[in-house]
Amino acid sequence: MRTSLRDAVAMAAALLAPFLMALVLLPLRTSLTHTNLALLLVVVVVAVSALGNRFAGALAALSAAAWFDFFHTEPYQSFHIQDRADVETAVLLLLVGLAVSQLSARARVLRRVAVSDAEHLERVHAVSRLVRSGGCSADELVERIREDLIALLDLRDCRFEPGAESAADRLPRLEPDGSLRVEGWIWDMDRQGWPDGQTELWAVAQGRCQGIFLLTPAPGVVPASPEARLVAVDLAGLAALALAGQTDLSQP
Structure with missing residues (x-):
């Protein structure tokens, strides 16, 4: 099956966008709660999911959870988490990101189906009008x-x-x-x-x-x-x- 340019870009964004957002949020990790930091990373997951397919959204969710752990939980620059609350936040970030990615992908499919159905209907109507009019x-x-x-x-x-x-x-x-x-x-x-x-x-x-x-x-x-x-x-x-x-x- 061929991969569209849009899906290829979305897969690249799924890997890079959460990492970049986690870096941007570094100066705020002491002033914002971990819950708020996780919510900001969810925004990135939503954006990637809207751009690409369900696989890109799932990858973005995994990437967001990993970089949240690496940059914003102690010990920093490690994938190990000491605090139980941080573990729960990271897990919730992953689960919410996965759920959002599936919903966004589903909405994209439904939108594409609706557009296709409208195009199909217009094709039939256009030809029917020509047949009727004898144009x-x-x-x-x-x-x-x-x-x-x-x-x-x-x-x-x-x-x-x-x-x-x-x-x-x-x-x-x-x-x-x-x-x-x-x-x-x-x-x-x-x-x-x-x-x-x-x-x-x-x-x-x-x-x-x-x-x-x-x-x-x-x-x-x-x-x-x-x-x-x-x-x-x-x-x-x-x-x-x-x-x-x-x-x-x-x-x-």
Whole structure:
């Protein structure tokens, strides 16, 4: 799985930011209580968690607890803690940091899902409006959908064959329910990724196949989500409606 630049930066921040904050707080360790020092380090954990993923947040929590122990508990510059209250503070700092990192990561995932769902909905609505309005020819609409499929599924290429026949079940096929069928079996995309070569996506309207989109995934790409695959099926269906000359989407 590819690591994004944002996640790489977050992992680096998880290691360095708590250390730097612990250094900045050194002049205050005699004037602030250990509880307040720990709370300030939690702020760093929250910031790293918001920037990166749950692993970066967990690493930041571990780093914050370690540097709190090293710089702000006696004996100083040692990972040994003598005072029981300091042990409890360090443990609570770690636990709170881990909890915050998980909550922040969860919020980030939910935000990303919400944004993706909105983008998917807008794609379908935009193409539906074109079909209804007749603002472009069927060929132009198919080309628009082909480009949408490349962006939606993160494909290397997508080709449309109008009125084409299936390759006698030799090629994997994206089903109407978003599942992937390979040689008669359901393919687990989440675990296995895209199958090698091309994958068929039929453009079907009124029970008739108007053509086939041939999907070529990019090497090593993260598999498309079930929601994205369902949107791809809907877009192919809209292409079929346009090719069949049906612009009233209320008709079956």
